[in-house]
Amino acid sequence: MEVPMYKLYAQPGWGSTLVEAQAAWYGLALTIEDVGNLFKSAEARTHLAKVNPLAQVPTLVLPDGRILTESVAITLHFADTAPADRSLVPMAPGAERDTVLRWLVFLVANIYPTFTIGDDTSRWLSDKGAQKELADAMNAYRQRLWTQVESAAGDGPWFLGARFSALDVFVTIMTRWTPRRAWFAASTPKLSAIAQRGDAVPELAAVWRRNFPG
Incomplete structure (x- = not known):
């Protein structure tokens, strides 16, 4: 069975680390493309803007090709499919x-x-x-x-x-x-x-x- 593969546009130490860490916790298959310093590099911003118009990390490409941004949205996406005993977000109301x-x-x-x-x-x-x-x-x-x-x-x-x-x-x-x-x-x-x-x-x-x- 083919393992679902995620792709993360990232920059070491930046907000993308929030997603990279959770993917590691869940054992997800993840490829990482470091985009460079988005404050200092117009080239980096132009490149990422083709995927995320805000040119911000984290930007995550889901296995089906959809784009997901915003670290809390990605956090909930991961939690929705995680085993209950591994989920980083309690699923039961309370x-x-x-x-x-x-x-x-x-x-x-x-x-x-x-x-x-x-x-x-x-x-x-x-x-x-x-x-x-x-x-x-x-x-x-x-x-x-x-x-x-x-x-x-x-x-x-x-x-x-x-x-x-x-x-x-x-x-x-x-x-x-x-x-x-x-x-x-x-x-x-x-x-x-x-x-x-x-x-x-x-x-x-x-x-x-x-x-x-x-």
């Missing part, structure tokens, strides 16, 4: 599923845009002083948002408690980004502990090596 859905959407709807806006403020503003002011504001706002996530995390070992979920994958990856791990260790100890445990999940070791070498 508190655990509600928690995962709420905070996954919070991460991508509130925290993720602070990177879109703040990582390269020259895309939005020409004045150097205004660029720095916007970047600083986004960094401060991001930290306030993370403290809200910290307040919702359980007492461990994972966000939901005993159950490993997509939230733990997202936290492990996104704490690698600004304000980075030292800030999380000092300011959000629960999230820091989740991230350290996530680093040690055997099924994800190769993904971490590829995306966060060293």
Whole structure:
């Protein structure tokens, strides 16, 4: 029987890592095409725009050729077909599923845009002083948002408690980004502990090596 093959347009360490890690957890057959720095390379943006007009990662080509974007949509797509004991999203209605859905959407709807806006403020503003002011504001706002996530995390070992979920994958990856791990260790100890445990999940070791070498 032919194994269904997914294709992921990616860039190491970027948001595509959220999808790459989940595909590894589920043992999915995945080919990866790294597209390059989409902020700096017009060629990379033009190439990816042929598949995803927004020229953003993650962009996933499903085995039947359809295109799926948006990390939460892909997370739910994977979970829908996963065995119940491996699913990173609780499928039964209830508190655990509600928690995962709420905070996954919070991460991508509130925290993720602070990177879109703040990582390269020259895309939005020409004045150097205004660029720095916007970047600083986004960094401060991001930290306030993370403290809200910290307040919702359980007492461990994972966000939901005993159950490993997509939230733990997202936290492990996104704490690698600004304000980075030292800030999380000092300011959000629960999230820091989740991230350290996530680093040690055997099924994800190769993904971490590829995306966060060293």
